[in-house]
Amino acid sequence: MTTTGQSAGAAEKRPPRADARRNIAAILDAATECLARDPDATINQVAKAAGVGRVTLYGHFDSRATLVAAVAERAMAEADSVLKDVDLAGDPVAALQRLIEATWAVTHRYGALVVAAERALPSEQVDQAHADLRARAERLLKRGQRSGAFRKDLPVSWLVTVLHSVTHAAVTAVHAGDLDAADGPRMISAAMLGVTTPAGGVVPDPAG
Amino acid sequence: MTTTGQSAGAAEKRPPRADARRNIAAILDAATECLARDPDATINQVAKAAGVGRVTLYGHFDSRATLVAAVAERAMAEADSVLKDVDLAGDPVAALQRLIEATWAVTHRYGALVVAAERALPSEQVDQAHADLRARAERLLKRGQRSGAFRKDLPVSWLVTVLHSVTHAAVTAVHAGDLDAADGPRMISAAMLGVTTPAGGVVPDPAG
DNA sequence: CTCTTGTTGAACACTGATGTTCGAGTTAAC
């Protein structure tokens, strides 16, 4: 606590050193990748993947939960920034396809990170984030139901669940080598356009 | 090793005592339920749920893996016995609905048990069982594609994946209280009939 | 160059789960 010529008073924080910032970024990146692949990834694995010692990691993040929270927050921020630009107006079918396309990239990158968050974080935060993501799809699907574009005999919550579930299945399939990543959006779209078509209605062509 | 009047020679096995058999059954039942709910369930939790001490459990099952294997084997046997009776002939749409109905009961009971098996057992066994289950649906879907009842522009493997994924989602939703168990088959059928309908075709009514 | 901030591996304590051992007490079988 030697006052080095700075104005005395409360805790004066100098900006972190350059290598520190570099390491923090590397840790966040590594943690994102590790946790997206395996939600049970070890702190050791993350540190090794980031190219730093375990102690260094703990120097920047108090605990596993802190790290997961930071990663999750960053992921949510990017997801929001990607999804907020999606145009959900106009023809509901086309809008759904746009939403799927945008969601695909995000889900494909962050994979099982949600699971890690669910285990390490208090449910309040996770629930909130989860609800936000669902709300977007819910609004669109509800609008489509009102306009008659989507089937009304299934609850919106179930349609959202199916969308979420099918997307996740596609990511898993890609990861298992059973599906080409480029085909993801088309597969999901084709499935979801079928699911949302009213009984007695004609299924639209996803190739459109 | 006092030979009690039995023919000497190799290991003579008397049948297990009545209470032992009772406990083994209780352990298998408890393990099934616990693992179906949480694939990470502890041996302690299983023992407690079965109403026996941990030591007793280890007396009957050498290790966690052994227990999981036994539970999985029993589950597979029941699943097979239920599914082998399903009539997959006739109209593919009706057959798919029958298959979904039958699958529902099994999946609903065994839930996340697959995950536990995947973690504890050598992948060969799990893959084999998994393949058997998928093959049934695959045959039906392929036949439907040939007859024109199901869409041909999506690979059968993807249709099976979606069926599996949607079924699992429904089980999860029921468990979370978001869906009534009795509605499961209708929700899955409605979704899958939409998914399998060829583009340009008319979606059949699941209520039918 | 100098001083402060960061990094590092090794060693440690702690936790929770698995699996084992022991001895005393029960219970089914015959």
Next chain:
DNA sequence: GTTAACTCGAACATCAGTGTTCAACAAGAG
């Protein structure tokens, strides 16, 4: 009723992951 099979709790060893401490060392900021 005698005996062998079974149960049970407590205690123990083991293992893997988390989080901390320490002391030597490296590197950025001024």
